[in-house]
């Protein structure tokens with residue numbers, strides 16, 4: 048999160064010219080460990096593109112996207128030049144806000160700064176500031192955002208007196224959480240101010256949470272009563288809203304017959320005879336400085352007064368010729384700009400601006416995809432209830448079947464006042480709530496110990512300790528905010544900044560931030576989180592935060608359903624780890640299901656059925672019984688080999704992300720560990736774990752395996768798996784960049800230590816080492832050489848070295864690799880991603896990323912044929928190996944080993960025992976001859 052603090056400030060700087068000033072800024076960033084020397088060139092190049100002066104004595108030098116490689120860590124430095132520096136565009140600059148950003152974090156700072164640019168005399172104050180805190184305060188104090196939009200309008204109300212209308216307007220503000228009950232109490236009985244033309248005003252500051260203006264109009268107007276404005280907020284904050292009221296009254300237009308849109312246009316100062324247009328913004332990064340500049344330049348070419356407002360914004364219009372105001376709109380891709388113009392060239396101006404915006408304002412733009420279209424209905428309609436006994440299709444997130452009463456987790460209403468008089472007291476309250484939250488999280492971590500939820504919850508604990516967040520909350524409290532408002536403002540700002548990041552993984556952290564933020568807020572409000580029943584239930588929620596899932600009592604919860612989220616969300620991953628059937632992305636209508644209503648969750652087909660009829664219930668119960676029986680039989684025979692009816696044995700091993708789970712895997716009948724994702728050890732430490740630490744970890748696994756083989760994958764980071772202490776340069780396509788073995792080979796010391804630890808821990812026990820993301824034999828040889836070197840020093844008697852088949856090139860060239868490797872293990876998750884060119888975590892496309900696609904199956908066949916020709920074995924360790932429809936195909940393709948999550952081991956073994964190799968071969972042949980994954984699935988279903 049990029050925020051200004053006093054530590055980032057250098058006061059009293061002097062420079063001979065702007066280049067000198069820029070060089071100093073670059074040096075400051077470098078000294079703070081944020082950038083490499085080369086970043087200065089990037090900053091210069093950026094200035095050559097266009098000046099970074101914002102106005103009012105401030106410039107924000109930063110590098111070009113190409114220079115991001117020189118950014119070591121995101122950061123900011125602020126240099127004050129009391130005497131000023133003349134910038135290359137002629138502006139006089141007193142403060143440089145130098146930004147080192149790995150993505151577009153600087154946009155947030157930019158937005159923030161544009162809000163303070165209007166402060167009268169700001170440049171002088173910046174020049175004269177003698178204290179770093181003072182400087183930061185001058186730049187940080189963003190005014191409260193006023194609200195006056197379609198939500199605050201109450202048109203055509205069934206009321207006949209000004210007082211009644213005033214109450215309606217005030218009640219609307221309360222329902223929007225802009226005011227609290229004190230506000231309502233304060234305006235009751237207070238005389239209204241007559242504004243003329245039949246309009247009235249009621250106003251109060253007490254209980255106002257943010258500056259807001261609403262307007263209530265009666266169904267039948269009369270000359271004495273056309274409408275009542277209700278204004279909430281303190282002095283200065285309301286200037287803009289008072290202006291809007293003035294605009295409206297000055298237009299003198301009759302209110303009768305005006306719809307909400309026209310009323311908002313009048314409030315924004317749009318003349319009734321203005322030429323107007325609406326245009327959708329298509330720029331990927333919104334209306335940031337460069338496109339905004341183009342827009343302003345186009346607007347200035349015409350003899351017309353042009354105003355712009357944002358349909359999705361706070362309703363205020365800004366002049367199209369003011370760069371800072373236009374940037375300050377904060378318009379994002381997909382939002383609608385409403386243009387209006389008056390004057391001689393109004394028509395030409397609107398036409399030219401519309402064209403310029405549609406053409407991208409100097410940037411290449413693409414049309415909105417379906418999913419990006421803003422909903423046609425701006426106001427949320429209450430969701431219609433779902434029909435009984437009708438299946439609802441959604442996204443399958445975790446396999447299994449459940450039938451149980453629903454428990455709909457509705458987020459508690461957290462009511463709190465926005466301001467508080469006693470800052471000290473509020474800070475104490477916040478500290479207490481943070482402590483309580485910390486205690487709760489730590490006890491959840493203890494309960495989840497060894498499980499997948501624990502690391503996520505640990506991240507939450509770290510977030511609670513984030514100094515930036517805390518400081519941001521303190522600032523808001525010191526400005527008069529309550530502990531709740533201050534804390535939430537800090538969380539929300541940080542979460543928005545995360546969401547704006549192009550990096551999907553970092554953006555996902557926003558959900559974690561809000562999750563941990565809500566916990567603290569609930570503690571502050573003294574509200575308990577919703578408590579589920581103590582009988583079995585299906586949990587239904589809008590979305591589930593990781594800590595919600597971790598808190599689940601798995602003895603009672605039978606399944607999960609969420610209105611939002613995708614198959615790759617944290618909650619989906621945790622549901623899989625917990626073995627709970629889950630369906631996600633079911634839409635908000637799912638929240639209309641009544642608490643206690645029966646709900647079917649089919650995590651295999653990705654559907655739910657609310658209130659199933661008696662016939663369906665009976666069928667589901669029979670299926671559940673069959674599944675239970677199957678599970679019980681599978682469990683009983685879990686330690687027996689997985690041998691087909693015609694005597695062909697397949698090894699069924701476990702995928703582990705943590706050596707602590709090895710005893711559990713063995714207990715579930717695993718024939719070994721088929722994939723140890725060793726990243727977990729590296730992720731659990733603040734720096735690369737040393738030899739002794741790694742030896743200890745791997746020994747746990749070997750000890751628990753008691754002679755069964757361990758297939759350890761060497762460190763696989765990069766792409767979707769970042770390591771904090773191994774920062775990678777920003778890449779446009781990280782999945783096609785530095786990850787897996789490519790990355791490891793850049794740090795052979797780390798790879799060597801890991802191999803040494805594995806060999807040392809193994810001794811004479813069976814160890815299989817494999818390298819991730821290998822693209823050809825050359826990479827394999829480079830990695831193999833490291834293993835050979837260490838093997839010469841560390842004796843280990845039963846070692847094989849292989850590669851993962853994750854990149855199509857490796858499958859295509861399997862015959863060139865087979866003579867040199869000991870085995871292959873097919874990582875179908877990545878192999879599918881790279882074969883079908885679908886990001887494995889893509890929200891909308893991941894459902895199509897099906898490993899049963901014939902192209903993927905053909906690559907597996909090539910791999911097996913090449914391996915068997917050289918007497919090598921082949922495993923499959925991606926998710927496909929757990930898929931009941933895929934198992935016969937993989938057996939038919941003659942893979943030798945399947946490695947699946949521990950929980951699935953007994954069932955996968957049972958499934959193999961039900962097959963004959965001959966029949967499985969026929970299924971594989973049929974699948975290979977088809978054209979799409981859907982055709983394959985249909986054919987297998989019919990089999």
Ligand code: PEP
Pocket residue numbers: 722724763853873874875876877878924925926
């Ligand atoms: C795979 O890609 O299939 C695999 C097993 O590796 P991971 O899911 O850890 O990338």
Ligand code: MG
Pocket residue numbers: 819853874876877
């Ligand atoms: Mg992989």
